[in-house]
Amino acid sequence: MNSVLLDPRLLRAFAAIAGHGSFTGAAAELNMTQSTISQQLARLEDAVGHGLIDRSARPVRPTPAGERLLGHARRILALQAEAANLLADPAGTQAVRIGVAEDILTPEMAGVFAGFSEWHREVRLDVTTGLSRELARRYRNGEFDVIVIKEHKASTDCRASFAEPMAWFESASAARDWSDPVPLVAFPPGGLYRDEMFARIEREQRHWYIGFTGSSLSSVLVAVEAGMGISLLPCLSTLGRNVRICDGLGMEQSMTVSLYAWETTGRIGQLVSSMTALLANRNARPE
Incomplete structure (x- = not known):
């Protein structure tokens, strides 16, 4: 031509x-x-x-x-x-990469993202959910600008951290006698809760097996609601779900919700502040 x-x-x-x-x-x-x-x-x-x-x-x-x-x-x-x-038009030309644990990406957190995007049209928020350990690894490798993860203890460069109450849950309507071996509803290998489940059950000297593995928090909760087994979960994630704290195992040691960010000034600093305020409010809710 x-x-x-x-x-x-x-x-x-x-x-x-x-x-x-x-x-x-x-x-x-x-x-x-x-x-x-x-x-x-x-x-x-x-x-x-x-x-x-x-x-x-x-x-x-x-x-x-x-x-x-x-x-x-x-x-x-x-x-x-x-x-x-x-x-x-500069809209969406600058990316901010965010990694969050799945149960952190609530409608309220999405509202924080929406408010930020309304004021900063030039920014595109690239949000990834996943297992906390993998998100932390990718953050350290420079793949994320901000992450919110679950861990046992926050590192010294954490920008904000909050206690995350944990407990063992079973179905509220499909009650069973969890005699040995105990069926566990678990996340995939590498999940923080999965390892904690195994350690606690073994300390109790109970026999167990994996009755269901779910790749998402939603699938794990559905399986627990159906009575397929018991699972260790964040208490806040079970609000409004057909589950109850399991007798005999009950509450577990709290984990930590940690927010990390490479920058705390400018636009990212504004976003981090809004996310931190929401997490603080989330932590203050009555269980």
Whole structure:
């Protein structure tokens, strides 16, 4: 394809001449001399191999070949203008990468993200949920700007931390006698709660087996509600669910909800402050 044919300067000159019906009007619109307009039209006509404007007509008008090209020329120019306006808008051009434990991404946290995005249209929030240990590893490798994870104890560079009450839960409506071996509802290998479950059951000198493995908090809760086994879970994650604290095992040692961020100033600092305030409010809720 002849690159001259798609030169927007030449197409714009041609469209302006056709629109005004004169070289003079086109030159005034494009702030060019009439000679320059004529030269640009001539270059376009040489590229396509056809005359595009009938210069003998008064007012001048497109030739049959010009009529065929005119609609395409105007669409090309419109698309170019649209692309230029799109690139001139900074919305979503700067990414902030956030990693959060699954039960932290609540409607309230999404509201914090929405409020931040409304004030900072240039920022795109890339949010990833996952297992805390994997999120922490990726944060240390520089893959996230901010993370909120669960851990036993916060590191010294933690920006904020809160206690996370933990307990053993069973179905509230499908009660069972959890005699040995005890079926456990667990997260996949590498999950923090999974290891804690095994350690506690073994300290109790109980026999156990994995009755269900769920890749998400939602799937684990559904399995517990159905009576497929017992599971160690954050108390806040069970609010409104058909589960209850399991007799005999009850409460477990609290874990820590930790927020880490490489920056605490500027826009990221504002987001971190809002997230911290929400986590503090979340921690203060009555169980």
